[in-house]
Amino acid sequence: MNYLLSPYNYDLSDPGSIPNLIWQHAFLVGVSMLISLIIAIPLGILVARYRPLYLPVITVSDLLYTIPGIALLGVLITVPGLGLSFQTAIIPLILYTQLVLIRNTAAGINGIDPLLIEAAKAMGMNSRQILFRVILPLALPVIVAG
Template identity: 40%
Template sequence: MQELWNYMVDNQAQIWTYTLEHIQLVGLAVVIAIAIGVPLGIYLTTNDYLAETVLQMANVMITIPSIALFGIMIPILSLIDQGIGFVPAVIALILYSQLPIIRNTYVAIKNVDPHIRDAAKGIGMNTMQKLRKVEIPNALPVIMAGVRQAVIMNIGIGAIAAFIGAGGLGVLINQGISRSNTTMVLAGAIAISILAIAVDLLLGLFQKKMTPKGLE
């Protein structure tokens, strides 16, 4: 234990650098995933047949082992000289994020109290106004729960992205395995766990702050 502590203290600058790389990788992927998944989840509430198809596809995607997905993308993205590194890692994390974000958005909008919708319609709101002022605010806690799930999942999957040269805290685990250095592996694993817990707490506070008073 003392050896692990000494390693983390002696290499704190390097660990911090890898942490920032990890945050950048996961953060960019989740922002793009939200930009895709939330509008898609909202749209799917108008088409149940398409919703079932899309959610099934997202379910299949999340069952593909991450290392296999990286392996599939290497020859494809090599056509544009991006077979390894940051780009395939971001694409993979975007794909893995889609299920919790789309599903939670779809379910949250679908389950908004119909009486609230009727009240909004009764005061003259059009479809977009109902969505923006009534449905999304009421659905926000469930949507945020999906985003939190996607972020925490991607922090873990992001560690595997180090095996294709994407950087991040997974580098410590990768190098530790290749050198048979248990201390490095543990340092990487602990750093990833701390990052996941810290981000989850921050997102939980943000979710609480964004939740309408009447839904708390």
């Protein structure tokens, strides 16, 4: 009780101390965002290029987004080998960011003026150069906004 009454009187070496918990939280968010970006950006590019994939991919990510976080944690804790661990916390964070990142990546890519892509082709760029030098830099503000 004394700990609650005196917020400036805590031991920094205690594993449950506030700075340590802040570090753990930042680490969880950072790792989950990195993994989410690695999964969602290529999926968003794929969905933007091949329109028939848009509806199934967005539908699956919508379904995953509707599952409450507490329920997903409850299910993941019962999975053998996971229990209450780092992976149990990371998986829901990754799943919840997919919808926003995939949708924004596809929207950013589809919002690029086709004349810019045509100009890049006219300058002799191949499809990989167009993707990394024209499409992704122009779509980045929309992707980051998500």
